[in-house]
Amino acid sequence: MDLGINKRIALITGGDSGIGFESAKMLLEEGATVIVSDMDRDSIEAAREKLQRFAKEETASQPNVFAVAADLTDGASVKALHDTVLKKVGQPQILVNCAGITGATGFFHEIDEEGWRNTLDVDFFGVVRLVKAFVEGMRDSGWGRIILTASEDAVQPYVDELPYCAAKAAILSLTKGLSKTYAKHGVLVNAVSPAYIQTPMTDAMMEKRAKKNGTSFDEAVQSFLKEERPFIELQRRGRVEEVAAAIAFLCSERASFVNGSNYRVDGGSVATI
Known part of the structure; x- marks a missing residue:
């Protein structure tokens, strides 16, 4: 299936492994130019080297895959990511956030405020910083896809990881709000909610x-x-490619009437409808 994203520029955070890496691979196979990002410079560069073999028509003068390290908890680092991407590659039309941590775990009375702050800083505010940095350029270009990674935990919280659950619930609310704000500018925003993926x-x-x-x-x-x-x-x-397939679809022209949705890729894990 032609996803209609040949030559589109995609930025994927958390792209050094797991769902982010597999999503980068699928978008490269569809002809997109991909920038993968994560905190560790060595791991993200290693991911770029592995991804090169999936890039279509890559040449030394026109590479299809790039790596830029960034810390989403640091506003200055996110700005540097934005500036570097625009300078080296161009304005992304596709933004996929797969960066995240399990964060503080334990029962509510066992988790201190710092544990809550750290988890929310990575899993929620990191996403806020990322989208704020890139959405204006997407809006100006008149076409965009933003895919945020939530979780089954957003709607089915588990008592020993409430900071993570709260952050992912916030991601769903953010997704819906952004979808209402930017659809008129051609920027569609959706979430994917995996459950217990390898x-x-x-x-x-x-x-x-x-x-x-x-x-x-x-x-x-x-x-x-x-x-x-x-x-x-x-x-x-679940397997990472099963989640990445949903992400790739939502990034595409095939998803041109999908906006503000939450795609569960959870094997039935969420018990309600």
Whole structure:
């Protein structure tokens, strides 16, 4: 399927691994020019090198994939990201935020204010800073796609990770508000809500669970599915390409009448309709 994004410029944060990396790969295969960004300069450069083989018609003088390190919790770093991207590549028409952390975990009475602030700073305010930096250029160009990564946790909060849940609920509200603000300028804004995907973040969660319970990694995964995610009817972790496929669609001309939506890619994990 031709997604109609050949030659479009896409910026993907959290692009060094997991859903962000896979989304970058799919957009490159569709002919887009992609900038991947994350905090660690070495990891994002390594991701760029891996992604090069998926780029269409890349030449030394006209590369299709770039890497720019940035810290979304730092306003100056986000401004530098904006300025570097515009100077080296051009104005992005596609913005995909996959950067995020699990953040502070534990029951509500166990999490201090700093834990809340840190989680919200990365998972919510980082997105606010990113969109503010790039949305004006998208609006001026008259065409844009903004895809924000939420989570099943946004509508089905878990008691041991409430800061993350609150941040993701805020992302859904932000998505809807932005969609109402910028649709008239040709900029469509949507969210994707994954659940329990095979990523470095959930790997770390399962390693911690396995160590705590004295089990193997695979046993930790199975017990987590049974005890913590009983509504995942497929009874497995999702794959990054399953989420990236939804993101790629929402980035495309094929999604020209999709705005303010929340696409769940969760194997049935959210128990309600």
